[in-house]
Amino acid sequence: MFSKRLTTQLVSAAAITFMVVGGAQAKDFYKMSTISLPTPFALNTTFAKIVQKYNKGIEIQINATGAAPRHALDAANGKTDLFFGAPSLMFLMSKGKAMFKKVKNAPELAKNIRSIFNYRIGTYNFAVYESSGIKSLAGLKGKRVFLGPPVGVQKVVAAQFIEAITGLKMNKDYTAVKLGFSSGWQAFQDKQLDMYTGASNHPAATFLQLTLTNKLRFLGAGDADWNSPKMKATMRIPGRTRAQFGPDIYGDNQANTKPTQTVAAWVGLYTRKGIPEDVIYKMTKSFWEHIDEMHSVAKWAKKAINKDNIFKSMNNKLHPGALKYYKEIGLKIPAKVM
Secondary structure, eight states, X not given: OOOHHHHHHHHHHHHHHHHHHHHHHOOEEEEEEOOSXXXXXXXXXXXXXXXXXXXXXEEEEEEOOSXXXXXXXXXXXXXXXXXXXXXXXXXXXXXXXXXXXXXXXXHHHHTTEEEEEEEEEEEEEEEEEGGGOOOSGGGGTTOEEEOSOTTOHHHHXXXXXXXXXXXXXXXXXXXXXXXXXXXXXXXXXXXXXXXXXXXXXXXXXXXXXXXXXXXXXXXXXXXXXXXXXXXXHHHTSTTEEEEEEOTTTTGGGBOOXXXXXXXXXXXXXXXXXXXOHHHHHHHHHHHHHTXXXXXXXXXXXXXXXXXXXXXXXXXXXXXXXXXXXXXXXXXXXXXXXX
């Protein structure tokens, strides 16, 4: 049998070895929540890869399920660390409106959220099959459409845009199906829906794939529509700007003959107030110092995600770690986000 003294020595040695090995492998784990739309999914996953590549002590675990409002509430309550959000989402949360109407302390919870940077998620794309015979948004009367997840900001924006142009009210004049992004896209591919709405930069891989074998038409606004009181009220919500995209982006199978006028949406990467300053500083610095790796992911990335867009439509405070980095590199920072 081992002597008591030898046993003590072995246990002590094992403990020291464990601490040394454990210390060498120790990492700080952070949770990131994203949605499955092409632009935010590509950005968030690439952000995580870049941060982990240049910060061996940081690991980011990604959750790509659920909707952005839920992610914002989770972050505010300390249940996730990084998440996809938007100026419009933060506005509604801070006011306790729309999907946050039943969350009594939503305005207080919004104070726990901090920004890292903004970028353009793309345009709102209202797509129909040319074979459907639908030529304008007014043609949606009586149809089944996907506007966005049941509690997502996209659904709110899309419904307001359609009503401002046509007067059609969601779930009165047409049916907005209750599906998530992935299931909504699948239903549209299976031709179980009359219209699919998705926000993306062009050319989007999803539409590129679908137009290989199908003719699509994108619906939008006319010049006069932007001057209506309802449209002006819709566009006052932070994170929305007027935009258009060309009729030939998807080749011969894009049925449009003129540019499609629609809404461009600005979104961002957010975090919670309690993450240490040095952690967010390292993440922010690593990402922007290796932004070329982000730009290599897709053709649209360089125009959507760059230092000129960091503060675009930003309507809440920067995290101190991000602020430190932007001051360090000499960016002109709006006073309202400092």
